[in-house]
Amino acid sequence: MKICVLGLRGLPHVMGGVETHCEQLFPLMKGLHPDDSFTIIGRKGYLPEEVSEYHGLRIVSLPHARGKHLETITNTIFGVLYARFVLHAELIHLHGIGPALMAPVARALGMRLVVTYHSKNYEHHKWNRVARFILRIGELCAVTFGERVIAVSQCLATDLKQRFPKAAAKIYFIPNGATHINTAKSAAFRSNDVLARYGLEENKYIISIGRLVPEKGFHDLCRAFRTADLDCKLLIVGDADHRDEYSKRLLQQASDRIVFTGFISHDRLQILLQRASLFVLPSYNEGLSIAALEAVGAGTPILLSDIEPNRDLGFRMENYFRVGDADDLRRKISQDHELYGVDRDKALQQYNWDVVAAETARVYSTLQAHGREGKPGSLSLKHRAFNSGFGTLAAIGADRWLRFLARGRGVILMFHHVRPWRPREFAPNRGLEITPEFLDVVLTELRQEGFDIIPLDAVLDRARPGAAAGRPFAALTFDDGYRDNVEHAWPVLRRHNAPWTLFVTTDFADGRGRLWWLELEQAIARLDRVVLRGNGELRDLPSRxxxxxGAAFEAIYRHLRAGPEERLRAITADLAAQAGVDTRRLTANLCLGWDELQTLVREPDVLIGAHTLSHPILAKCDGTTAMREIAESKELLERRLGRPVRHLAYPFGDASAVGPREFRLARQAGYVTAITSRPAHVFPDHAAHPHALPRTSVNGLFQNTRALRAQFSGVPFLIWNRRRILKIEC
Known part of the structure; x- marks a missing residue:
């Protein structure tokens, strides 16, 4: 495939966030797809040669008008025409909402189109009203004509999905990376030369990086530094592309203590980052700051303004100050800079360019794909039906005009993991996780759609025949007892005053339970070949x-779910051992322990429910084992937590995992309600079957408002259940 990249000044060694992003990403993309050709279009004013090569990429410099208002768009116009009529490109990748003004032209010329959304450029102070209006049109062009839109921060992706719900399905979050900073410190003699050039001493200067434009907030940093009594210097790395009054005023503050370097090479920047005592980013507007990620990679303590994209990085509160508040910044930089250290290894794992490249390549592949059944990330038949149904219902408005028939009295929602997005190449269980930002969207949508969010204890009273219909209800349930439910979901739930129920598997709380579906994922991720033996059969699956x-996971998962419980656990234990997966550590790291549960149970908005002892497929257990799993988990939770346990969630919960026997056992064990995962809304008829209540999943497969509104209407489930209200005889 011929791919053309537009929207950057050029590469290599051109300073800027978009430029660094492309310089790191596209050589890796070329490595992943050596048969594809990648052409990077740059601007003549930044590139010395008309045509050059860089790590397998072809770099072409094209003309552009001078001046900040026309430079980008004129170069993009030339670039789109060059891509179509000279390169005969099949796919064009635009970076930024300014270049996205040419998105309709690129599509009209027959090229596939991906747009990467780096920041809300129309919020930059350097633009006048006309320019800001035009940039907003560029944003609209990006989400309207872009076949895939990549946002570099979670908050940008969430915001786009909320403002452009019809485009939500094609908006992806893929962050910038941090792994391009060399972890080894440069040679001492070379470092000393660089420090001497700017009159610096190691660990005796604060560094900040960026273009000299108002939204970077350097005026706040200079003011805070001047009023602080510090025995160090302030180093500002960067310059203005187009010298204006702001950059001139800023440069006039240069002194023995405030040093401006102008644009510098990446090697020199790395040395300056590694020797600084603190990195400060005072920005008013960012996408996901590569400068901040570079500081993390260099091991430098960091202090950031508290704008949402910076908070997306997930550092401690100590690492942030109030944006625009020079006094708060002064107080922060006057403290011991070691207080602002961050977990470098964790950040490098989360912001890995190799994974960013793999995720971007996957986005490309979705444009080329035909008949992707059986490939990683493909949806099951049921999920494909729901996915198509959500879009169709939204398009014809059926989720609005049929909801009075399908919504019933309310809905019980099921969640599993809630945690920040983590870029991973292989993640077959990603459907079990959503982000905290999407949970916020869920709760906001529920309120906007008129739902009362109620505790699970109140569901039967609201569902009973004869109860006042009123507003529909929603009950929130979280399965398995994951720690991220407390760390990431609970703050969002508190903010919305939303009660919730946590269903706990007691073996997980003990730290000895088996998260076998995650063990299987980690084992396959590590193994190049998966061999299963037993019952006279041999399965030998490649896994390179x-x-x-993806194919190996799907085949093994289906095979294990169809067989006996004992064999399922034995095979996953064997594969985990082969791959070196520590199953106990996996459970201990992910699941809440008893001490944490004892603290949580005291909270008035939290209910603890049972999720069996060991999370088995109950229908595969004999009667004695099934009763023990159901009854003893209730008794154990009540004994350890000192609270009555009134509700049960069946593990897996579909028709293959639970049936009339399990419903009867739950009733005999004394539960008030027991909940399946059979998708439907709750109707008055369900009140007669409280141990077979339906529940719908809010999962990672459908993280968009279109899908949410369809789910909340109940229409897809009424269709899936063939217009029958789900009733199960116990």
């Missing part, structure tokens, strides 16, 4: 590429 790993 992402496609092979």
């Amino acid at each position: 590429t992402m496609v092979e790993k």
Whole structure:
């Protein structure tokens, strides 16, 4: 495939966030797809040669008008025409909402189109009203004509999905990376030369990086530094592309203590980051700051303004100050800079360019794909039906005009993991996780759609025949007892005053339970070949590429779910041992322990429910084992937590996992309600079957408002259940 990249000044060694992003990303993309050709279009004013090569990429410099208002768009116009009529490109990748003004032209010329959304450029102070209006049109062009839109921060992706719900399905969050900073410190003699050039001493200067434009907030930093009594210097790395009054006023503050370097090479920047005592980013507007990620990679303590994209990085509160508040910034930089250290290894794992490249390549592949069944990330038949149904219902408005028939009295929602997005090449269980930002969207949508969010204890009273219909209800339930439910979901739930129920598997709380579906994922991720033996059969599955790993996981998962429980656990334990997966550590790291549960149960908005002892497929257990799993988990939770346990969630919960026997056992064990995962809304008829209540999943497969509104209407489930209200005889 011929791919053309537009929207950057150029590469290599051109300073800027978009430029660094492309310089790191596209050589890796070329490595992943060596048969594809990548052409990077740059601007003549920044590139010395008309045509050059860089790590397998072809770099072409094209003309552009001078001046900040026309430079980008004129170069993009030339670039789109060059891509179509000279390169005969099949796919064009635009970076930024300014270049996205040419998105309709690129599509009209027959090229596939991906747009990366780096920041809300129309919020930059350097633009006048006309320019800001035009940039907003560029944003609209990006989400309207872009076939895929990549946002570099979670908050940008969430915001786009909320403002452009019809485009939500094609908006992806893929962050910038941090792994391009060399972890080894440069040679001492070279470092000393660089420090001497700017009159610096190691660990005796604060560094900040960026273009000299108002939204970077350097005026706040200079003011805070001047009023602080510090025995160090302030180093500002960067310059203005187009010298204006702001940059001139800023440069006039240069002194023995405030040093401006102008644009510098990446090697020199790395040395300056590694020797600084603190990195400060005072920005008013960012996408996901590569400068901040570079500081993390260099091991430098960091202090950031508290704008949402910076908070997306997930550092401690100590690492942030109030944006625009020079006094708060002064107080922060006057403290011991070591207080602002961050977990470098964790950040490098989360912001890894190799994974960013793999995720971007996957986005490309979705434009090329035809008949992707059986490949990693493909949806099951049921999920494909729901996914198509959500879009169709939204398009014809059926989720609005049929909801009075399908919504019933309310809905019980099921969640599993709630945690920040983590870029991973192989993640077959990603459907079990959503982000905290999407949970916020869920709760906001529920309120906007007129739902009362109620505790699970109140569901039967609201569902009973004869109860006042009133507003529909929603009950929130979280399965398995994951720690991220407390760390990431609970703050969002508190903010919305939303009660919730946590269903706990007691073996997980003990730290000895088996998260076998995650063990299987981690084992396949590590193994190049998966061999299963037993019952006179041999399965030998290749597992080198992402496609092979996805196929292996799906085949093994289906095979294990169809067989006996004992064999399922034995095989996953064997594969985990082969791959070196520490199953106990996996459970201990992910699941809440008893001490944490004892603290949580005291909270008035939290209910603890039972999720069995060991999370088995109950229908595969004999009667004695099934009763023990159901009854003893209730008794154990009540004994350890000192609270009555009134509700049960069946593990897996579908028709293959639970049936009339389990419903009867739950009633005999004394539960008030027991909940399946059979998708439907709750109707008055369900009140007669409280141990077989339906529940709908809010999962990672459908993280968009279109899908949410369809789910909340109940229409897809009424159709899926063939217009029958789900009733199960116990």
